[in-house]
Amino acid sequence: MPRDTHAVPRSLPELIRKRAVERPEHPALVVDGITVTYRELRHRAASMGADLRNHGVSRGERVAALSGNRIELADLVLGCAWIGAVVVPLNTALRADSVASALEQAGVQRILVSPEYSVAVTGFDGTVWVMGEQYVPTAGSHPGCEPETLDPLDLAAILFTSGTTGLPRGVRCPHAQFLQWGKGVSASLGLTADDVLYNCLPLFHTNALNTFVQSLWSGSTFVLGQHFSVRNHWHEVRRIGATVDYLLGAMVAMLMNADPSSQDREHSVRVALAPATPTHLIEPFAQRFGVELVDGFGSTETNLVIGTLPGNRRAGYMGMVMSGYEAVVVDNGTAVADGEPGELVVRTTVAGACSQGYLGDPIPEPGSWIHTGDRVIREEGGWFRFVDRIKDVIRRRGENISGAEVEAVLALHPSVSQVAVFPVPSDLAEDDVMATVILRPGRDFDPTSILDFSQIHLPYFALPRYIDVVESLPLTETGKVQKAVLRARGVGSQTWDCEKSEFRARR
Incomplete structure (x- = not known):
């Protein structure tokens, strides 16, 4: 029977198929100078998935990647999701010993690398695919296959984030978590199908990966840049017609430190997700560049737990608890009064909206509290303000x-x-x-x-x-x-x- 395209997607393949039916010729992804429509995106996912299977990759297998922002990396993310494999994108700044540790933690036997990073996997005893060489899984090399029928709690990715006591730790991220990221941040930013989302952060990072899902959720266009440049940033967003930008607090500061220009407002960006922006820069940035900066609380381990909606924001505040989540401020396990600082602990009432914890740890029970290690203040009315980090x-x-x-x-x-x-x-x-x-x-x-x-x-x-x-x-x-x-x-x-x-x- 044909699938109900009005049903709420329960996995990334379902979301991709839904958009391919609804907006087949609308641009979905732009990277490496290549524009991919939603129809083509579905084909690339199906083709890459089929070629991964042809190379022996099975459902649930972990496949790593070490690459900059290239179309091949996007294809691997799509292809793994399509067949129920788990993508493990690694930080390109990691040295060989950290890469080896991550691959061992994740149980990876196959890795796709771009040529400039191949030296980092010299000692890896599994399969190494170097982009551009023969016998490497490639989108378009196979006519495609039907997607796996996945449960929302099936893993989509393992993302490595630095812990407090040693080497980076892998976070188990299910399909449901990515979909909730797409839903929550799309609502917070007020995304529409006409938006063009620009993110120049690396695709191995949860920020850029979730931007990709936000564009899929809203039916908009995701433009993946190569790197951040103060000098060229506004030129790039003008060139592509971006309406939504993705920045970090440090990037905001660098843009503000640049010399003012008559072209500062010659762009189409209306809003930017910019966590960790110093309060004193929010209003000046809006006045100079005409861009509203949006904060919130989320992490690789959680989701957009605390955030804001259009028309209801406060400079210097992360926001209020979003629908489907709970948050409490505690000191030594006891909730503190409004206005008092303490550690932020959070949980979700939506199955799979947060991660399944770290590799090597037991999967948390549904509804378990997550200790964030962040020191915050909840003020009267439910608004949360970040203070500092508790952990090292x-x-x-x-x-x-x-x-x-x-x-x-x-x-x-x-x-x-x-x-x-x-x-x-x-x-x-x-x-x-x-x-x-x-x-x-x-x-x-x-x-x-x-x-x-x-x-x-x-x-x-x-x-x-x-x-x-x-x-x-x-x-x-x-x-x-x-x-x-x-x-x-x-x-x-x-x-x-x-x-x-x-x-x-x-x-």
Whole structure:
């Protein structure tokens, strides 16, 4: 029997098929200079899915990718979803040891890489497909197949996000979670089928992946850029006719720091999703560029739990609890009164709207509370305001960085005896990474040597900007470093600043 195209989609393949019927010739995706209509998108998903099967990929299998924003990566996401495989897109800034750890965690036996990243998988003993070579699964190389009939709780992706105590951890993301992201953010931004969504963040990141689903949900057009450039950003959004933009707080700050231009408002963007934007930049940005900035709370592990709707926003606030979710502010497990800071804990009443937890952990029971590690305040009336992060996680340029992981690397340097890593405020919003070190006896302080050593093991965004040398670290009675004391001390007159040196990180 023919499928009911009016039914609410329960998986990504169902959503793709629905849009292909409703808007066959409307542009769905633009990437690498290639424009793909919704009809063609369905064909590419079916063709890639069939070719993956032809290469031995089965339902439930994890297939990784290490690539920039290319059409082949988009095809892999679509093809895996089509046949019920699980895509595992990896951060291209990860070094070989982190890549190996992620592949092992996820149980990956096959990976698709673009040529410039093939060195990162040199030691991988599974199947490596290099884009552009023969015998690589490719959309269009097969006439296609029918999609798997999937349950909303079936996994669509495993996304790696930095934890607080070591290497990145894989988050199990089901189809239902992506669909709820599409539904919730589409409502928050007021998306319509006529919108053009522009996102230049990497497709391995939950931000860009969910933008793709938002465009599918609203029937609009998703334009995937290559990278963010202050100089070219507004030129690019003008060129493509974007109406919706996706920024991070640091990107907002950089755009505001650029010289004013008579072309600042010569574009069609009306709204931008811009989490972590400093409050003092929201109104000036709107006045200068004519773009409304929208905040909210969501994470790879959760969804758009706290947000706003058009016409009901407050500068400096993440918003209110969205339909289908619950949120409580707690201190030591006890709810605090409105106006008091505490940790944000959240849960959903919609099956699959949040992740299924981390690889290696038991799948949480439905309705389980999720501890976010974020310190927030709920004010009277239900509006939530972000305060800071509780856990030892540093947020820099859209990436979560584990302070413990950075400490583990710096501690291996022959000059370093002890080290503590923590966030300090950045002039571009979010955080910068600061390290306070105790040197080994008889060793001189050579910060360039420390960073040269560190970037062998760490992605560039995790390298410390600031380094202090001290005689001792402030400790608690139980021997733990009091990082709150270090954060309060912050950058001093004797602090070494990477950005004022000749050191350049490899990217």
